Amino acid sequence: MLTVLSATGVGPAFKGGGHGDGWLFVAFAGVGVGLALAFSPTLTGALAAVRPEDAADAGGLLATVTRLGQLIGVAVFGTLLFDRLESLGVPGAYTSAEALLTCMFALATTAAIGAVSGLVLRRR
Structure with missing residues (x-):
């Protein structure tokens, strides 16, 4: 939830054409x-139920899936950011601060979904 609040706070830092200071x-x-x-407890929880003889394979698979998720995240959020920045040449289009705001709100939404799904899975 700290990530959600902080990511939501990045966009308004540029409100009014400021530099964020x-x-x-x-x-x-x-x-x-x-x-x-969030990262370390997530990895620990993912590997907690793995048998010791499968730990090496599970750790390798987890590292691979984590890197794949990071690559997909960079691609998705980068595309969102640059899609907004691409329209800068058009009058009335997004500014770079608005593009960053859109991207950070999307990141905050994704983090909130992750936090809520983690709580739901934990209670089961």
């Missing part, structure tokens, strides 16, 4: 800390 650094730091706090 110190708030931008705080928001990006919050995104990083939130992702760091």
Whole structure:
């Protein structure tokens, strides 16, 4: 949820054509800390039920799937960002701050879905 709140705070940092100032650094730091706090428990939970003799294979598969997910995430969010930036030459189109805002809200939504699904799976 820290990632969700911080990612949501990045876009408004540029509101009114500003540069984000110190708030931008705080928001990006919050995104990083939130992702760091979520990453290790997620990997631990994924490997907790694996038998010791399957641990090496499961760890390799988990690392591969994690990297694949990161690549797909960069591609999807990068496409969203550059799709918004591409229309900059058109009058009344998005500004770079609005493109970043759209991308960060999409990232925050994705993080929120991940947090909620983690809670739902944990309660089962």
